[in-house]
Amino acid sequence: MTVYITSTGSFLPGPAIQVDQVENILGAVHDKPSSLRVQIQKANKIQTRHYAIDENQQTTHSNTEMATNAAEQCLDRAFLNREKVGMLAVASTQGDLPAPGMASMVQAELELPEIEILTTHGICSSSIMALKAAWNSLRLEEHEAALVLSSELASRLLKKQRYEAATTSTFAAKRIDFSTEFLRWMLSDGAGALLLQNKPAPKGLSLRIDWIRGFSHAHALPTCMSVGSAGRPTDSRTWQDYNTYAEAEQDGALLLRQDVRLLDNLMRMGVDGYLRLVEEGVSKPSEVDHFLCHYSSHHFKNKILEMLNTAGVGIPEERWWTNLYSRGNTGAASLFIMLDEFLRTDEVTVNVGDRVLCFVPESGRFNTTYLQLTVVEE
């Protein structure tokens, strides 16, 4: 059974926030402007992004609400009665509740009766896990249509109060901690939605799903992006091992961390997976018309990409497209938000028959995921 993405939707909360306004939203820790903000923002080149918290760090939209809004837009654009949706797959790094799964909460908001649900847990690549499961469900002909959502509310982890509460953490001791501040100036909020069906939409363009693959390298590499530990190599406790959650927070175990030193491995493993797909004949670089890459920033000076050109498998720069710089890095939601705009933007000409290669790497513990779509019209 061939499966198509027949509709998309997205939701970005509040106004577009400029580079110099970000600290007004997330708050200055102990009322002192960050000494790392400008440097990190320059490196990631993100110009505008959105937050689901206001200038007093109060939540304006829950994660469930954002996912629901994206889903509503997607369903409103679809040539399908929502009763036909048999499965709801929802991806997020952290739903509003640790339990139950976020899909339950979103299903309730969408009032979709008696459907099959799936919540995937992870970071950026959780969206691809959800998409693959839904795709397979349709391929197995268990459902005619599935809704796949990805939504992120990272700003709740990044607001100043989180850092101020970490009074005994490495961050507090050193007054500065690159690993906990790095993502503060990288991530923002938003949600995306894809509708999968067993036939293309009767009007307009659909995206046929050709293949979805993923390669995880957690067996070999240490954790690179995480929440739940204090980030000390000799301390194996995780947040639930502390006597109280308050102690875990004080110790910095609830701060979002990125070991920037390990990040270079992500690009390397990304290239390895891509070369593997080329070797297997799954991906043919010369046939890729558009390359949509969720690569969280351009802070690598990585000559490995030039080597790919020398090896004859590079993808020319003019075929790359992203909206990361205007919509922000919304983690798991990024690719869906990107696909939604890709089909509507004037920046790029999309023709029937075009092949779209997507790459979603997750730094968490190095999971690299890839998919290929082909533009079709009924």
Add this chain to the structure above:
Amino acid sequence: MNNGDISIEGGETAPAEESVPEGVVLNPHAQVCLQHLLRVWLGFERDLSKVPLLRRIDLGTFTVEDHQVFLRNIRQQVIEGSRWITRTASSFDRNHSEIRSTIISHAVDEHRDYEMLEKDYVASGGKLEDILNMERNIGSEALHGFLMHRSSRPNPIDLLGAMWIIEGLGEKMAHSWAERIQELTGLSEDSTRFMTYHGHNDSEHMQRFYATLDSVGVNEEAIASIVKTAKVVARLYRLQLEEIEYDVQ
């Protein structure tokens, strides 16, 4: 490709791969060979992260003693390196005089690198006699044996695969390890000169590598032999780092 050039403090400050000059065009067989070699390298590099001694660099628990252990265990291979390289040169016949010249000049560049390594060892607080007394560890024996065997065969073009791995590691030491080791151990630059010098010297070697790959990687058989030797050397090099002798002999 769309890639920025801003490096961030706390992150890697230099690329671990060598730049490819504008206009390098490899023949189609050599291109496929490079694709395979990249995968062998990336797999090797990832698997090095699992080697206990090296994992401590990633985890931030690497000590001065670890650095000394590393130098003590790698010295034999560095000494033997110049032997298999010169043997390789002598195994090429007159029809391969160009490649023979390239290999000879490479050997000249590196054949006394081990002396630098010994000075690093002393600078890091080790006793010279301790490093001089070290024998090859189990992995070094296997690696050395394999390289001497292959280099003794006529026209051993497959050893380009060995150079790919060993040169790549030189670059990695220079750009990923040396500074991090200094940071973690408090050792100064004069304890990691072998690592940094080796990487610096390697940029030239890389240009020669592409030229040689283009000239010898001309059919499927040649490619298969280069890639296989790269895989074997990657595995045996890792074995050398897994079979670390921790004690002074």
